[in-house]
Structures are given as structure tokens and as C-alpha cells.
Amino acid sequence: MSDAIVTVQHLGHTYLPGTPLESVALRDAHLTVARGEIAALIGTSGAGKSTLAHFTNGLLRPTEWGRVTILGQDLAAPELDPAALRRRVGLVFQYPHQQLFERYVGDDVAYGPRQLGLSGDALRERVRWAMEAVGLPFEAFRDRQTFSLSGGEMRRAALAGVLAMRPELLVLDEATTGLDPQGRREVHALLRRLRDEEGVTVLLISNDMDEVAEVAERVTVLHEGHTVLAGTAHDVFAQHAALAGAGLTLPTVGAIVRALAQEGITVPGRPITVCEAEEALWRTLHS
Ligand SMILES: Nc1ncnc2c1ncn2[C@@H]1O[C@H](COP(=O)(O)OP(=O)(O)O)[C@@H](O)[C@H]1O
Ligand SMILES: [Mg+2]
Numbered sequence: 392m393s394d395a396i397v398t399v400q401h402l403g404h405t406y407l408p409g410t411p412l413e414s415v416a417l418r419d420a421h422l423t424v425a426r427g428e429i430a431a432l433i434g435t436s437g438a439g440k441s442t443l444a445h446f447t448n449g450l451l452r453p454t455e456w457g458r459v460t461i462l463g464q465d466l467a468a469p470e471l472d473p474a475a476l477r478r479r480v481g482l483v484f485q486y487p488h489q490q491l492f493e494r495y496v497g498d499d500v501a502y503g504p505r506q507l508g509l510s511g512d513a514l515r516e517r518v519r520w521a522m523e524a525v526g527l528p529f530e531a532f533r534d535r536q537t538f539s540l541s542g543g544e545m546r547r548a549a550l551a552g553v554l555a556m557r558p559e560l561l562v563l564d565e566a567t568t569g570l571d572p573q574g575r576r577e578v579h580a581l582l583r584r585l586r587d588e589e590g591v592t593v594l595l596i597s598n599d600m601d602e603v604a605e606v607a608e609r610v611t612v613l614h615e616g617h618t619v620l621a622g623t624a625h626d627v628f629a630q631h632a633a634l635a636g637a638g639l640t641l642p643t644v645g646a647i648v649r650a651l652a653q654e655g656i657t658v659p660g661r662p663i664t665v666c667e668a669e670e671a672l673w674r675t676l677h678s
Contacts, residue, residue, distance in 0.1 A: 394425055394426040394427075395423050395424065395425055395426070395460075396424050396425065396426050396461070396462055396559070396560050396592050397422055397423065397424035397447060397460075397461055397560070397594065398422075398423055398458070398459070398460040399420055399421055399422040399423070399443065399446065399457070399458075399459050400421055400457060400458045400459075401419055401420075401421070401456060401457040401458065402417050402419070402420040402421070402443070402446065402453060402456070402457030402458070402459060403415075403417050403418055403419065403420075403455040403456045403457055403616075404416050404417040404439075404442055404446075404451065404453075404454070404455060404616075405455060406442075415616060416439045416442040416616055417439045417442055417443060417457075417616040418615065418616035418617050419616070419617045419618065420439060420443055420457070420613060420616060420617065420618050421611070421618040421621065422443060422611050422618065422621075423611075423621070424560075424592060424594055424609075425592075425609075426590070426592055427586060427590050427592055428586075428592060428593075428608050428609060429582060429583070429586055429592075429593040429595065429606055429607050429608055430592075430593065430594050430595070430607060430608065430609045430610070430611065431594075431595045431596070431597060431603040431606070431607035431609070431610045431611070431624070432444075432594060432595070432596045432597075432610075432611050432613060433596075433597060433598065433600070433603055433610060433611070433612055433613070433639060434612060434613035434614055434637060434638075434639070435598075435614070435637065435638040435639065436598070437615075438613040438614055438615060438616070438637075439613050439615070439616045440564070440565075440596045440613055441485055441564055441596070443613065444482060444562050444564045444594075444596055445482070446459050446461075446466065447461055447480055447482060447560065447562045447594065448461070448473075448476055448477050448480035448481075448482045448562070449461070449466055449471065449473035449476040449477060449480075450473075450477075450482070452466045452467065452471075452473075453466055453467050461476060461480060461560070462476070462479055462480070462559065462560065464476060478506075478507060478556060478558075479558055479559045479560065480558055480559070480560045480562065481553035481554065481556050481558030481560070481561045481562065482553065482562045482564065483549055483550050483553050483561070483562065483563045483564060483566040484549065484564055485564040485565045485566075485568075485596075487542075487545040487546055487548070487549040488545075490549040490552060490553075491537045491545065491548060491549055491552070492537075493537060494536055494537065495533065495534055495535065495536060495537065496522075496527070496532050496533055496534070496535045496536075496537055496540070496548050497518060497522075497529075497532070497533030497534060499537055499548060499552055500518045500521055500522055500533075500548065500551045500552045500555050501514055501517075501518045501555070502552065503552055503553070503555050503556040504517045504518065504555045504556060507556065517555050517557075518533070518551075518555060520555075521551040521552070521554040521555035522548075522551045524551070524554055524581055525547040525548075525550045525551045525554065525577075525578070525581065526547055526574070526577050527544065527547050527548060527551060532544075532548075542569045543569055543570050543571060543574050546566060546567070546568075546569055546570055546574075547570075547574070549566070550563070550566060550578070554585075558591070559590075559591065559592065560591070560592045560593075560594065561582075561585065561591055561592070561593050561594070562593075562594045562596070563582075563593070563594070563595050563596060564596045565596055565597060565598065566578070566596075567579075567597065567599070567602060568598075568599075575602065579602070579605060579606045582595070582606060583606070595607060600628075600639065600640055600641060600642040600643075600645075601642045601643055601644075601664075603624065603642070604624055604628060604642035604644070604645065604663040604664050605664050607624050608623065608624060609621070609622065609623055609624065610622065610623070610624050610627040610628070612627060612633075612634065612637050612639065613637075614636070614637035614638065619633060619636070619637050620633050620634070620637070624663060625661055625663060628641055628642060628645045628663045629661060631649060641663075642663045642664070644662055644663055644664055644665060644667070644668045645661075645662075645663045647668070648661065648662060648663075648668070658671050658672075658675070659671050659674060659675065
């Protein structure tokens with residue numbers, strides 16, 4: 392892929408090597424994300440998704456085998472400046488308490504842009520924009536204590552803090568977990584808007600196949616540290632047996648379409664989302 396923002400090849404990673412607590416997280420991981428796309432990384436718990444996510448902004452760097460290039464920079468290069476990379480790649484951690492550390496929400500969201508050198512009105516406007524973008528009204532939330540937020544609000548605050556850096560690549564590690572359905576839809580709309588209007592590239596890590604079918608154009612499947620499938624969402628979700636082998640299921644719509652196919656009823660266009668199913672049914676009923 393010519394304009395790849397993320398290229399991971401044959402990546403391995405072991406935590407605490409040579410100790411009794413040694414744990415092999417990645418064995419042969421591959422991942423390609425092209426500029427301006429919304430890509431998804433899926434896999435069961437323990438598959439290595441978060442570990443791979445930590446490579447995207449240089450928190451982890453290859454120590455065993457494999458090659459990782461992010462925004463044109465080889466993570467193995469000794470001259471790499473991880474701090475500079477972290478300003479361009481926003482990683483929303485799996486657990487918001489890994490991300491939030493300031494006492495007040497407004498300060499927490501301001502932390503990143505302050506590091507970028509913003510101050511005064513520019514800083515305030517950046518924080519306002521990021522908070523409003525994730526559905527936390529600025530005036531109502533900036534003086535709220537971070538520990539007093541609900542689970543969903545904490546997720547939103549963590550996302551705002553990353554967005555406030557205006558990253559070119561946004562990596563969300565199961566960041567919609569714990570949001571209600573409306574909150575999820577809002578985040579999905581935000582991701583599309585960031586991509587369409589600002590060219591932000593998104594890597595969404597998720598265990599929710601319906602969410603992945605809904606928002607991702609390309610999907611990579613990780614299983615026990617190996618990349619076992621990669622392709623367009625339609626191609627990946629057509630591989631029922633391979634997905635099952637990786638411990639995953641089809642999106643709801645895909646499962647219904649597959650069950651109908653087993654009864655001899657073919658739904659045109661292999662729909663995987665509600666919207667696509669609606670169109671397919673409409674066409675079938677009106678043809
Ligand atoms: N900091 C760590 N120290 C030791 N082992 C870890 C650490 N983080 C993850 N692991 C192990 O690495 C494997 C992959 O974990 P992880 O990348 O978190 O997977 P996922 O995000 O897909 O659930 C798991 O077996 C996990 O127990
Ligand atoms: Mg994880």
C-alpha cells in the first residue's frame with residue numbers, strides 16, 4: 392500500500408522475557424492502515440490487540456523480530472523521537488483510568504495541547520472543541536472532578552484529551568466499551584466526521600462485530616498473536632469458518648444472512664449492516 396500510515400510486519404513481542412511471568416503477546420502480527428481510512432483490529436481477549444496498539448505510538452518498540460513503520464518512521468531507528476511520534480498518534484487506552492490523571496476534566500483535556508505549546512484563548516478553544524466533539528459540554532464539565540464522572544463520561548473525557556492533540560492517526564483501544572448505544576453512535580459519527588473533514592486516519596480496536604461492520608472499511612483479525620485474516624469488512628466477514636477459528640462471530644446481520652442462506656434464501660449483496668440489509672430487502676421485495 393503506497394500511502395500506508397501503519398505498517399507492521401512479522402511483529403513479535405514478549406512481556407517479561409526470561410522470567411517466570413514471561414508472556415508471549417505477539418508472534419507474527421501484520422497490520423496495514425492506509426491514510427484516511429477507518430480500519431479495525433479485532434480478536435478475542437488476550438489476542439494481543441492492546442500490545443499491538445502500544446506499538447502505534449511508540450510506547451513499545453520492536454525488540455525481538457519484526458518491523459513497524461508509523462507515519463513513515465521506522466520504530467527501530469535509534470534516532471526516532473518517541474515524544475514527537477506521540478504528538479501525531481493519539482492512543483485512547485483501553486481503560487480510561489490509564490489516561491485520566493488531572494483532578495478536573497478541563498485540566499485533563501488541556502494537558503496534551505499545553506504540552507504542544509498552546510495557551511490562553513487558543514488552548515481554551517481547543518479544549519472546548521474537543522469536549523464538545525465528544526458530547527461533554529464545556530461549561531458544564533470543565534470544572535467537574537474526573538473521579539466523579541460516570542463510566543461513559545470518563546470514556547468521553549479520555550477521548551477528548553487525545554482529540555485535543557489533533558492527532559493524524561487516532562487509535563481507539565476498545566474505547567466505546569461502556570458507552571450506551573446512543574453514545575456509541577455519536578462516537579461513530581465523530582470518527583466519520585474526523586476522517587471526512589480532517590483526513591484523520593482511525594484504527595478502531597473492538598470486540599463488537601456490529602460496531603466494526605458499521606464503521607470500518609478494512610478489518611484485521613488477530614488470534615494468539617498472529618494475524619489470521621485481513622481485508623475489506625465484507626471479505627473478512629464472509630470468512631465464517633476462519634472467524635470462528637479465531638473465536639469470533641459474525642455481525643448480527645451477517646449471521647442472519649448466513650442462516651437464511653442455509654435455508655436456501657439468498658440475500659443479494661452480502662449485507663453486514665442494518666442499513667445494507669434494509670437496502671437488500673427493499674430491492675428483493677420490489678423486484
Ligand atoms: N504488561 C504486561 N505484562 C505481562 N503480560 C502482559 C502484559 N500486557 C499484556 N500481557 C499479556 O499479553 C497477552 C496479550 O495481551 P493484550 O495485548 O492485552 O491482548 P488484548 O488486548 O487482545 O486482550 C495476554 O496473554 C496478556 O496476559
Ligand atoms: Mg486489550
